[in-house]
Amino acid sequence: MIAINNLHKSFGDLEVLKGIDLNVEKGQAVVVIGPSGSGKTTFLRCLNILETPTAGTVAIDGHMADFSKPLPKKQIMEFRKQSAMVFQHYNLFPHMTALENVMEGPVTVQKIDRAEARAKAEELLTKVGLKEKMNEYPFQLSGGQQQRVGIARALALEPKVMLFDEPTSALDPELVGEVLQVMKELALEGMTMVVVTHEMRFAKGVADEVLFMDAGRIVERGTPQEIFDYPKEERTKQFLNLIQNADTI
């Protein structure tokens, strides 16, 4: 489903991604962990071309983007349709209700008939448990509810791949569960997803593969068990120690 080859990204002189290779099968959930500044967000953003990689290729469901040369706008738009991003800070449209947020893509981008888009948006919001909140504006919703709207908005475009960038890290602890639950259901339904998160329980319970990223490279990869219980690389061990200690302080 996703085939990434030698992906590079620099900001000026700063090389943030130093050659990422990754294959993700259809229906797999991949969790990416790693220290702050290691390039996790940049990596996800490159898959949606919110950031333009400096070199390498990415193919999603057969749509290929080769970043060694500038891409025409048309191709970027087409490529973007393959995936959708859920942001750490939700980034909902504040001037639209939950329902309008979810309808916006189908109506404006896909030119789907309003009534049809509305029915679909209602269905999606019901699915993420927000049937009662459809007509509220984002400021009237809790963080967890906003993030679930964010997920519904991304799903409305029927992407082949969902990208999550620390979707729960801005949430109060008691709201994390409701968002992870929605994500878990998605994974069970067979959605292909790449998730940057430090939620160990989610990674252990849902991920097919865990990647440990450090300094712009994938340092170690494996099943959740391999990474969390039997890490091989020294850097992975150090990092896991750090986040596990943080939990117990």
Next chain:
Amino acid sequence: MTKFHRNGLAKMYLNSIFTNPERLERLLDIAQSSFLPLLEGAIQYTIPLTLISFTIGLILATLTALARISTVKFFQIIARIYVSIIRGTPLLVQLSILFYGLPTVGITLEPFTAAIFGFSLNVGAYASEVIRAAILSIPKGQWEAANTIGMSYSQALKRIILPQASRVSIPPLSNTFISLVKDTSLASFILVTEMFRRAQEIAAFNYEFLLLYSQAGLLYWIFCFLLSLVQGRLENRFDRYVSKA
């Protein structure tokens, strides 16, 4: 004139109104009979001039703002030069060039047309800075969210960015609008018979300058007061999606 003399004159004027019933009656008569001509000037010219110039100006301002934030150097430069010239020269000079100057090179504009050009260009330049700041104040995440659901630049602008930017720009744009209402009085200088020119014409005839200019001033004030009420309502409407906390 000494201070004493000026005070003395003012006293005489007021005294004459209150002690001389005929004088008072004459003033009331003039005030009454000039009310309709003044209002007519407002309805025929002041108000249309304001509305048309503001509409054209806003479109011009939005385009200029977009040119300023575009990545194309050429657009940026054109927009900068335009804003710099308009902001750096007096409106009265601009109007004079349009109306009295252009005929020299074979371009003759009607007074009203010249005024529309002048005021639109003016609003376009001033409001472009407001709109540019408003667009830049929208968080980058909004553009990204629009992009990730597949929107093009123009779709993101139209559906996501400008609606939010308009909320931010209502107070400063209201200022621009209210200034414009008052600035239209400068069109009197290029022979547009708007409200202030009517006042001048009537006063030239009966010499009641204080009365007629005050009357015109009062009407401008009433218009601007009504506009500030509209501004308040607009702000409330746009604020429905932001937390009141």
